[in-house]
Amino acid sequence: MGNRVRMAVVGGQRGGAFGNVLASMVNAVELVAVCDLNPLVLASWQSKYPGIATFDSYEKLLDSPMVDAVFLATPMLIHARQAIQALRAGKHVLSEVIAAHTIEDGWELIETVEQTGLTYMLAENYIFTRENMMVQQLARAGEFGEITYAECGYIHDCRSIFHHDDGRLTWRGEYIRDYNGAPYPTHSLGPVVKWLGLGEEGGDDFEELVSLSSNSRASVDYFRERFGAEHPGAQAGFWRQGDTSSTLIRTKRGVLISLRVDLQSSRPHNMVHYGLQGTKGAYMGPRFDGESPVIWLENESAEDNSDTQWKSLWACAPKWEHPHWQQWSDEAMAAGHGGGDLFVMKEFVAAVQGRRKPVVDVYDAVMWSSVFPLSVQSVAAGGAPVRFVDYRQNRLKTSIK
Secondary structure (H helix, E strand, O other), X not given: OOOOEEEEEEOHHHHXXXXXXXXXXXXXXXXXXXXXXXXXXXXXXXXXXXXOEEEOOXXXXXXXXXXXXXXXXXXXXXXXXXXXXXXXXXXEEEEOOOOOOOHHHXXXXXXXXXHHOOOEEEOOHHHHOHXXXXXXXXXXXXXXXXXXXXXXXXXXXXXXXXXXXXXXEOHHHHHHHHOOOOOOOHHHHHHHHHHHOOOXXXXXXXXXXXXXXXXXXXXXXXXXXXXXXXXXXXXXXXXXXXXXXXXXXXXXXXXXXXXXXXXXXXXXXXXXXXEEEEOOEXXXXXXXXXXOOEEEEHHHOOOOOOOOOOEEHHHHHHHHOOHHHHHHHHHXXXXXXXXXXXXXXXXXXXXXXXXXXXXXXXXXXHHHHOHHHHHHHHHHOOOOOEEOOOHHHHHHHHHHO
């Protein structure tokens, strides 16, 4: 492999959102191939990137010696299998979320990374947004005191992408039809995990969760209005996933994390639904467009605690802006997901080139993703507590050998 990482995008539609990011990193990464089942998608990539190799077979792509790494932007339920295939074919892997949807796939993914020694990273972009990285700086410096509680949520009405124009379900629609749990947890949990330092050596980690779901109503109404009362999606009981799932996670040191996932309710998208409470301060993310994230720190209030007013997080920027945002803010804001897409790709390429662990490694990936299957288990048992799998114990045993 040369100085540049030769990258192939797998899943040309979602992967297309990273075109500008890849173009901005030409000194570090070379876009060499794209793989998709749709010939129109491949033609679009060829038009935009003349000379790029195109594949309609994942297996043929993995056989290509021109590819060093794959970026998996494919349907969620095949991420683990495709990542394992790529690693066994000698390719580094950057995978969209979630990493795996079963506990067993999580174990196999870890074992494959360990056996091959290749780089695997979860492309969790929400940990890299400006406000989340600033809160991480504050939390790691102890400005909130001992953190006791965090809340997070992914609230995004996705019903329009549950179906094709003719009413057939997309993979996302099938996912909501077939499962009932916390279906998309990592965008919400990733930043909180980084604030708390979960999974780090000698640190805290997830211990158990309880999960409940509301009634399923929003998608029934939507499909009835869009496709008529005879469509299966308009029938009561068709959708297993409730409109809102609520999951409480307790860490080994007793921190409580409240996670809400809602992909169906009719309301504006909110990708910054976060809160943090410590013994010396608190943080609240915006609840609607145009609202500022706010922070309160005891050590900046009056001595008698009479000054209890929130202030904008942005007022902390001169002291607490993350170095990434100090250096690359202009490039980040030109990328997607609040700048996160740029930093995901930068981190992955740097990890491959530096032969080091990425900021979201395979242990993080399967631990965060395991919230989905464990929450399904808890919901099915009426909200019974479910303990997390100790994936990281495998890492400990490996390091001792």
